[in-house]
Ligand SMILES: O=C(O)CCC(=O)C(=O)O
């Protein structure tokens with residue numbers, strides 16, 4: 001495990017998933033993505049990736065990943081499993097997900113674990129242009145092609161790797177430096193997965209904390 005930045009607090013864990021596990025997740029998502037496309041739910045211009053939530057009850061691997069993420073972060077399994085299902089994302093060549101923050105008042109997400117599920121031929125980095133004060137979060141949010149900006153933190157996809165970052169600081173406030181983008185895929189395609197952990201106590205299914 002490697003620390004990548006302090007603001008946002010971020011880490012890279014190589015080989016968090018095996019190749020077989022990456023393939024299995026892609027296999028679970030692929031038929032549903034095709035369905036959502038034919039239903040005309042294709043996304044807005046700044047989010048040209050396709051996504052689908054995979055209910056944890058449907059596959060042992062999804063529950064196993066909840067346990068693995070809980071063990072890695074020491075966040076209680078109840079907090080990890082009681083929040084959101086894993087969301088698979090697919091970027092065809094040319095697709096991107098523009099600058100944004102993962103946490104809001106309505107979706108208070110403490111942690112994002114992003115799993116890279118394939119080797120991307122070109123582009124597809126996850127970019128944090130405001131990491132560790134490289135530029136202001138407002139300037140970063142205005143970037144159209146954040147990979148080209150150069151500064152901050154830029155993470156290249158590597159199959160099986162997990163990129164973790166905290167969207168909130170230790171005091172619970174939202175960390176504005178956590179704004180990020182999924183950069184344009186310039187060659188090939190990109191498969192990934194978001195595994196979000198809600199802020200403690202923000203999850204309806206969770207028992208009250210002691
Ligand atoms: O594709 C990426 O690298 C990041 C995706 C992302 O930020 C998101 O889906 O919220």
Ligand SMILES: [Fe+2]
Nearest residue numbers: 100101102180
């Ligand atoms: Fe995001």
